[in-house]
Amino acid sequence: MSTELWARTIEDLAPDIRAGRVSPVALTESVLDRIKQHDGTLLSYIHLAEDALKSAQEAEREIRDDRWRGPLHGIPVGIKDNYTTGDMPTRAGTEVPGFSFPREDANAVARLRAAGAILTGKTRMHEFAWGTVTPPTRNPWDVGRVVGGSSGGTGAAVMAGLCTAGMGSDTGGSIRIPASLCGTVGLKGTFGRASRAGVVPHTWSLDVAGPLTRSVADSALMLNVLAGFDPADPSCQDRPVPDYTEALGQAVQGLRVGVCRNHFFGRNQVEVENAVEEAIRDLAAQGMTVHEFKIPNLEYGLGAIFAVELASSTAYHDVSLRDGKTRHFEPDVRSLVELGRFVTGVDYLKGEQLRRVLMADFRKAFEEVDVIVAPTTALTAWAHDAKTLEIAGEQESVLAASWRLTYPFNLTGLPAISMPCGFDRDGLPVGLQIAAKPFDEAMVLRVAHAYERTHDWAARRPQL
Amino acid sequence: MTDSSKKPPLDPYKDILGVDFTPERLDENLHAFVDILKEIQKLRELDLTDVHPAVIFDPTDGYDGTKS
Numbered sequence: 001m002s003t004e005l006w007a008r009t010i011e012d013l014a015p016d017i018r019a020g021r022v023s024p025v026a027l028t029e030s031v032l033d034r035i036k037q038h039d040g041t042l043l044s045y046i047h048l049a050e051d052a053l054k055s056a057q058e059a060e061r062e063i064r065d066d067r068w069r070g071p072l073h074g075i076p077v078g079i080k081d082n083y084t085t086g087d088m089p090t091r092a093g094t095e096v097p098g099f100s101f102p103r104e105d106a107n108a109v110a111r112l113r114a115a116g117a118i119l120t121g122k123t124r125m126h127e128f129a130w131g132t133v134t135p136p137t138r139n140p141w142d143v144g145r146v147v148g149g150s151s152g153g154t155g156a157a158v159m160a161g162l163c164t165a166g167m168g169s170d171t172g173g174s175i176r177i178p179a180s181l182c183g184t185v186g187l188k189g190t191f192g193r194a195s196r197a198g199v200v201p202h203t204w205s206l207d208v209a210g211p212l213t214r215s216v217a218d219s220a221l222m223l224n225v226l227a228g229f230d231p232a233d234p235s236c237q238d239r240p241v242p243d244y245t246e247a248l249g250q251a252v253q254g255l256r257v258g259v260c261r262n263h264f265f266g267r268n269q270v271e272v273e274n275a276v277e278e279a280i281r282d283l284a285a286q287g288m289t290v291h292e293f294k295i296p297n298l299e300y301g302l303g304a305i306f307a308v309e310l311a312s313s314t315a316y317h318d319v320s321l322r323d324g325k326t327r328h329f330e331p332d333v334r335s336l337v338e339l340g341r342f343v344t345g346v347d348y349l350k351g352e353q354l355r356r357v358l359m360a361d362f363r364k365a366f367e368e369v370d371v372i373v374a375p376t377t378a379l380t381a382w383a384h385d386a387k388t389l390e391i392a393g394e395q396e397s398v399l400a401a402s403w404r405l406t407y408p409f410n411l412t413g414l415p416a417i418s419m420p421c422g423f424d425r426d427g428l429p430v431g432l433q434i435a436a437k438p439f440d441e442a443m444v445l446r447v448a449h450a451y452e453r454t455h456d457w458a459a460r461r462p463q464l
Numbered sequence: 465m466t467d468s469s470k471k472p473p474l475d476p477y478k479d480i481l482g483v484d485f486t487p488e489r490l491d492e493n494l495h496a497f498v499d500i501l502k503e504i505q506k507l508r509e510l511d512l513t514d515v516h517p518a519v520i521f522d523p524t525d526g527y528d529g530t531k532s
Contacts, residue, residue: 303505352519356515
């Protein structure tokens with residue numbers, strides 16, 4: 001384990017912070033130095049908190065006075081720029097003037113503060129979360145490659161040690177895609193598990209708030225704080241919140257791993273497919289039984305997610321579209337917001353109907369399996385200037401290629417994690433995706449942790 | 465019967481869809497929409513008559529003072 005404070009995980013740091021062996025001030029200074037040293041290249045933050053050190057000093061005082069709040073106390077956390085914050089500006093990734101967001105903490109931010117986390121700043125995102133690239137942020141593994149998106153700034157910052165953990169949001173894959181491309185762990189909980197109140201909306205029926213971390217255990221620790229009912233979010237469900245760390249370290253022998261052979265396999269970069277097949281064999285070697293199945297209706301999924309996201313995003317931006325502000329959006333985002341006008345009400349509702357069909361298909365699959373395993377992205381991080389990508393001999397748009405394997409779990413609302421499962425020949429991380437039944441994040445974490453502890457992928461760091 | 469020849473012509477984009485783009489921008493967007501449309505066309509051809517859409521609706525919303 002590295003002794004550098006910025007490189008350590010929450011799980012590793014928390015006992016030392018509680019016992020006074022690690023100072024939250026020293027940890028925050030280590031992270032801030034790291035930002036100073038590398039963020040000029042990586043461009044992962046859009047705004048740095050002015051009071052991070054002051055907050056760390058306060059945390060240190062509290063802990064010294066025997067007022068330890070929990071494992072996040074004194075931990076530096078980066079916040080995606082679409083979470084509103086009382087003490088920092090929110091831009092949702094846009095530089096277009098005329099947008100203003102409340103100067104108050106989003107529910108997730110308030111929960112993190114209450115848990116004693118030190119907010120380091122606001123991380124960059126694809127404008128209004130409508131894309132999977134996050135310009136101009138650069139990938140810590142290769143600065144000529146993209147970080148994914150839309151939570152790309154958080155992905156880069158977490159991997160490079162510019163925060164210990166960070167927040168993202170996921171509408172069609174925006175937590176898991178940057179996690180996959182940057183080599184971090186990214187957890188999208190069940191739709192309704194955590195509050196989105198105070199998160200600038202993209203698609204009301206799909207958006208999920210969740211963490212990016214450097215280990216599965218850290219995801220569990222973050223979810224322990226983030227999960228729970230919030231009446232301010234109409235989608236948020238009032239269900240018991242277990243201690244997700246109890247899922248860690250449990251044996252997976254006898255559990256059933258599902259592999260959906262259509263849609264998720266057969267159209268991926270060879271090294272991605274090989275790494276995930278190897279991961280499935282590794283899980284089987286731990287005593288999990290492998291069950292293969294197909295969900296033919298996934299053929300209609302791309303049409304459904306496009307109809308739902310385009311219609312919803314354009315509804316959100318309707319006033320801006322009519323008053324001309326969207327003309328100043330980045331060209332890709334401007335196009336998507338304008339294209340939403342071509343989606344009919346019938347298309348939108350058929351998209352929502354298709355979701356119900358897919359939910360039933362996955363529910364049936366889960367009668368036979370405990371988790372579903374797949375690649376997170378069909379390919380590793382691509383070059384910044386790519387507009388289309390060639391995968392298995394076929395050309396695909398960047399958006400279609402990058403979210404093909406993640407959006408099924410948004411359409412169905414199921415919990416899903418991305419974690420590293422290898423590296424390609426260029427040294428770029430490959431993402432493994434694990435999904436489970438609704439509100440069974442514990443199962444996702446249990447299997448993910450079982451895989452993680454038998455590999456050293458999560459411990460690897462890019463040379464910056 | 466009404467005399468339709470006296471009615472001003474309707475622009476299907478501007479008047480029906482509310483799309484108020486310049487002709488060049490409209491053309492650009494229509495071309496950009498082609499690939500997405502291919503996927504939505506598949507959805508349009510599906511018979512989902514008996515499937516309730518996955519929409520969230522709670523008529524008690526706000527009555528108990530807990531939701532807004």
